Amino acid sequence: MESVAHTAEHAFIGTLQKILGRTLAVQKVEHKKDGNTAFIAIPQLDINTIVRAENMVNALIAEGREITTRTYSSLEEARKANPALRANEERISGEVRVVEIAGHDVTACAMAHAGNLKECDFFLVTRLSKTPGEYEVDFAVGRQARDAAVSLSTRMMRVCEELGANINTVESTARKVKSENDANFKKLKALTEQRLESMAPEGSGMKVYKGVFADLADEQIVEFAGAKIAEPNTVVVIANQGADKTYFVLARSDNVDMDCNKVFRDAAGADGRGGGKPHFVTGVVSKEKAGKITDEIASFALRLN
Numbered sequence: 583m584e585s586v587a588h589t590a591e592h593a594f595i596g597t598l599q600k601i602l603g604r605t606l607a608v609q610k611v612e613h614k615k616d617g618n619t620a621f622i623a624i625p626q627l628d629i630n631t632i633v634r635a636e637n638m639v640n641a642l643i644a645e646g647r648e649i650t651t652r653t654y655s656s657l658e659e660a661r662k663a664n665p666a667l668r669a670n671e672e673r674i675s676g677e678v679r680v681v682e683i684a685g686h687d688v689t690a691c692a693m694a695h696a697g698n699l700k701e702c703d704f705f706l707v708t709r710l711s712k713t714p715g716e717y718e719v720d721f722a723v724g725r726q727a728r729d730a731a732v733s734l735s736t737r738m739m740r741v742c743e744e745l746g747a748n749i750n751t752v753e754s755t756a757r758k759v760k761s762e763n764d765a766n767f768k769k770l771k772a773l774t775e776q777r778l779e780s781m782a783p784e785g786s787g788m789k790v791y792k793g794v795f796a797d798l799a800d801e802q803i804v805e806f807a808g809a810k811i812a813e814p815n816t817v818v819v820i821a822n823q824g825a826d827k828t829y830f831v832l833a834r835s836d837n838v839d840m841d842c843n844k845v846f847r848d849a850a851g852a853d854g855r856g857g858g859k860p861h862f863v864t865g866v867v868s869k870e871k872a873g874k875i876t877d878e879i880a881s882f883a884l885r886l887n
């Protein structure tokens with residue numbers, strides 16, 4: 583129910599304000615069928631803070647804090663009577679409704695609210711994400727929150743299974759997997775660089791770096807091509823067979839008269855995908871034809887001499 587979810591949002595923002603010791607600007611709150619989102623303009627909001635706020639909101643729900651609504655003739659009157667009032671001032675004109683969660687939060691708000699926090703039953707934050715200038719906090723209440731808790735813990739167990747991790751140490755396992763992956767990728771890039779740098783170019787006037795490789799780092803091939811074509815009269819044409827696709831790079835110096843898009847399209851044929859700029863194209867080609875395509879483009883480039 584929207585009024586109940588909305589009331590939980592008041593409790594949550596009030597709690598966040600207490601933890602952070604500052605007034606928060608809630609840009610907007612969306613209440614949809616599948617969940618709710620609060621958009622909060624704040625430079626920094628971390629998971630620890632969110633969890634503290636969640637626990638406090640659930641404690642207020644368990645206590646059954648009363649909710650009362652009063653009406654004032656103006657925002658000024660409302661402020662006089664409620665010094666701690668939260669209000670989004672530019673949106674308020676004329677008569678002001680003030681919603682108070684007993685001993686917790688006082689907000690100017692025209693929407694419908696629950697009569698007691700108990701109606702929220704259970705409050706759960708399901709997602710925290712940062713966008714430029716604000717944080718989005720997804721949350722659920724009641725039955726929806728209970729269902730979300732079951733579904734999130736199921737996912738957590740599946741993540742543990744996938745990682746072969748213990749639930750108590752899953753974060754450190756994930757960090758370890760990530761740092762190992764980063765380290766391995768760095769090694770692969772270094773090996774790729776060595777392998778590519780050992781290539782001797784074909785041709786004399788026009789230098790053509792041609793190669794068909796397997797399992798090198800695509801990113802490093804792009805970097806290599808970028809560095810080589812800084813020199814004039816240079817063409818780089820490289821295919822790299824990976825686990826699921828054959829990556830392709832075709833690049834040339836500024837002074838070489840070749841439309842890489844066209845040359846790539848003509849050579850790669852119907853099963854080639856990709857494109858880019860006239861001097862730099864990346865794409866995917868058929869594994870079987872990779873050698874032939876590379877040869878064809880290299881001979882074409884050598885004839886440009």
Ligand SMILES: [Zn+2]
Binds near residue numbers: 588592681691695
């Ligand atoms: Zn409200």
